[in-house]
Amino acid sequence: MIFQRVSAAFGAAAIGASLLFAPVPAAATTKIERVISPGGIEAWLVREPSVPLIAMEFSFKGGANQDPENKPGVSYMMAAALDEGAGDMDSKAFQARAERSAVEMSFRASRDEIRGTLKMLSSKQGEGFELLRLALNQPRFDQEPVERIRAQMLTALKRETTSPNEIGSRLWWRTAFPNHPYSLPTNGTLDSVPTITRDDLTAYAGAVLARDNLKVGVVGDIDAKTLGTMLDQVFGSLPAKAQLRPVKQVQPEAVGRRLEVQLDVPQTVVAFGGSGIPRKDPDFIPAFIVNHILGGGSFSSRLYSEVREKRGLAYSVYSYLLPLDAAALFMGGTQTRADKAEETVGLIEQEIKRLAENGPTLDELERAKSYIQGSYPLSFDTSTKIAAQLVQLQVDDLGIDYWERRNALIDAVTLDDVKRVARRLLNGGVLFTVVGRTQQASTAKHGG
Structure with missing residues (x-):
């Protein structure tokens, strides 16, 4: 399962229709530029100056396979909490600032990755990139939003105990990959989620959100030089190297059953x-x-x-x-x-x-x-x-x-x-x- 939260209202008039459904070149005619920032951070850019918007996608290798042993759900909760307050802004102040500029930001965890998305008008790129910098480098993980997210996760997990799709999925992964991170659900369990602490979230973010396991893609009205500067602004202060535990290569077991x-x-x-x-x-x-x-x-x-x-x-x-x-x-x-x-x-x-x-x-x-x-x-x-x-x-x-x-x-x-x-x-x-x-x-x- 993947968790996604949008910072600003999805229907923000200034950005919704144009950004999500903006006309773009066909893949065959799309030119991809490799951009290397002054600090050495790489991104792939498709420049489209005809539409005044910017969309960024980025990935950190790690995901739920880096959750603490016997505590699945940490990556999921961390991703959900990244934009719930950062720097000197609590959750309400952060969300209000993003909404004023029609900046949309979301984070999600999968088995192998933490993914993020940033969307904004090109005229608001300074504000959008600054908010993303704060979310990644100075997340607060305050008690109120963490407890709210925990309650949402537990409610969803209780529903899943009667969902045939979720029961079957969990049984399949648990049986196919015993004693492996893939056996555990990305969104945690009813036993693990109540035990997740703020220290768990902070430790996970410090270990996984790093420059060496980062991939970035950008599309829109921004040139390579400006993007290079923004890459260093947003990601340049993250740790140089992630502290990832090795994940053993496996084949699914119990096939034929x-x-x-x-x-x-x-x-x-x-x-x-x-x-x-x-x-x-x-x-x-x-x-x-x-x-x-x-x-x-x-x-x-x-x-x-x-x-x-x-x-x-x-x-x-x-x-x-x-x-x-x-x-x-x-x-x-x-x-x-x-x-x-x-x-x-x-x-x-x-x-x-x-x-x-x-x-x-x-x-x-x-x-x-x-x-x-x-x-x-x-x-x-x-x-x-x-x-x-x-x-x-x-x-x-x-x-x-x-x-x-x-x-x-x-x-x-x-x-x-x-x-x-x-x-x-x-x-x-x-x-x-x-x-x-x-x-x-x-x-x-x-x-x-």
């Missing part, structure tokens, strides 16, 4: 997952195509055809690749009627096996290539999306020219490639969790 949890809900929730392919692996692009054919292609996928179109067992069924820092995963899920859960799981297993054994057809390969190439520009239709993509390219270490090379990489994939990679990706088996009015209850406990 099915875990069932009885829960009296209208729909039975099915989740599944197994080993995937790392993002930097040469086989990732063929694997992406294979997954598109299996369950990532929405209305054109095999799972959609077999589970929904032919049999009407579910409204949606999907699969996706999830390359994490310490594990590469192949994941998916669906929801169905309790009396059809067994049939649905069987069909998913059947289609995974059939694709692994026989591979895609040439027609499926060509249609998947066309869709993947044609839909990619949708990832770049707003400034915020481009900024996020700039950061992701850096996190994945794909190179500043990846946008230009991507279509050729897809074109180069052959039928033999996808057949070989289908065997590699799908032959390892998957772990299923089934939560609802199942035919056979599991003895496994669930909840926070």
